[in-house]
Amino acid sequence: MVFDRHLVLDQLGGWRGMVDATLPTLAFIVANSLGGLRPGIVAALGTALLVFALRLVRRESLQQAFSGLFAVGVAVALAAFTGQARDFYVPGIIRNAALTVVLLGSIAIRRPLVGVIAEFLSPSHLGAMAAPGSGLPGLRGRVDRARAVLAPGERDPETGRREPDPDPELHWRDDPRLLRAYSWLTVLWAAVFLLRAAVQGWLWLGSENSDATDLGVVSLLLGVPLTAVEVVVTLWVVSRLHRHRAPVADEQPPGEGPAA
Numbered sequence: 001m002v003f004d005r006h007l008v009l010d011q012l013g014g015w016r017g018m019v020d021a022t023l024p025t026l027a028f029i030v031a032n033s034l035g036g037l038r039p040g041i042v043a044a045l046g047t048a049l050l051v052f053a054l055r056l057v058r059r060e061s062l063q064q065a066f067s068g069l070f071a072v073g074v075a076v077a078l079a080a081f082t083g084q085a086r087d088f089y090v091p092g093i094i095r096n097a098a099l100t101v102v103l104l105g106s107i108a109i110r111r112p113l114v115g116v117i118a119e120f121l122s123p124s125h126l127g128a129m130a131a132p133g134s135g136l137p138g139l140r141g142r143v144d145r146a147r148a149v150l151a152p153g154e155r156d157p158e159t160g161r162r163e164p165d166p167d168p169e170l171h172w173r174d175d176p177r178l179l180r181a182y183s184w185l186t187v188l189w190a191a192v193f194l195l196r197a198a199v200q201g202w203l204w205l206g207s208e209n210s211d212a213t214d215l216g217v218v219s220l221l222l223g224v225p226l227t228a229v230e231v232v233v234t235l236w237v238v239s240r241l242h243r244h245r246a247p248v249a250d251e252q253p254p255g256e257g258p259a260a
Contacts, residue, residue: 020055022224024048024072028088029216036211037085041076044088048072086204086212089219093204096197103190107183110173114189115182118238119172124245178241185234192230196222 027047032040048069055065071091079088106113118124172178199222203215 019224020051021068021071022220023051025088025216025220025223028076029213029220032085032088032216033211033213037079037083040085040088041080044072044076084208084212085210086207086215089200089204089212089215092219093197093200096193096200100190100193100197103186103193107186110179112179112182112186114185114234115172115178118182118185118234122238122242124172124178124238124242125170126242126246172245175245177244181237181241185237188233189230192222192226196226 024044024047028040028044031043052065052069055068075088075091078090079085081087103113106116172182196219200215200219203212203218207215
């Protein structure tokens with residue numbers, strides 16, 4: 001099976017998708033703390049259905065819409081079955097622990113998962129993010145340029161598909177600098193998932209027969225805000241790696257943009 005990078009990019013919800021995913025949890029926390037478990041369940045399900053409808057109106061992918069609704073459904077069903085508000089967060093705790101193991105395991109087999117994903121979505125040998133300048137101030141420009149390179153408008157008139165990317169002269173796993181950088185980025189993401197699983201697990205153990213509000217608040221704080229920091233660091237490092245792999249991009253004359 002061949003995966004189309006551009007199709008995968010279209011399936012990702014971006015920052016909007018991340019925010020949408022937090023709304024049912026936020027609704028559960030507020031309603032559960034004010035009215036108890038049943039109102040919390042109703043609020044979470046209602047918000048999840050509303051987000052689902054909004055995604056359909058925005059014509060986002062059905063896979064993304066259904067996956068978000070399914071995740072909330074599992075959490076709500078578990079909390080309703082046990083009668084414990086804390087069990088609403090169990091799927092998230094298990095997911096964080098599982099991702100920690102997967103990420104660390106990928107390093108052990110010399111296929112750091114952050115590198116696998118980054119090279120699939122934005123191959124470094126194409127230099128899509130190798131714009132001049134370094135540091136976070138120029139990050140937005142590099143991301144915009146990457147979009148232009150990775151999602152060109154030209155398609156094969158016969159098949160309607162985009163032309164395949166050129167093969168690299170050297171595979172990224174054979175480049176010691178890339179392998180080392182992607183390994184450390186994978187460690188970073190694994191550490192964050194481990195932090196979430198450990199803190200949430202510890203709070204879960206101490207929240208039996210309570211509204212688990214502290215567990216919910218911590219889950220939110222360790223969610224989007226922490227992920228935003230990770231993403232910024234990852235993009236900055238990836239942009240540096242693109243400059244390493246595609247130095248020609250730095251030699252482009254000033255004032256000239258990428259070829260149309």
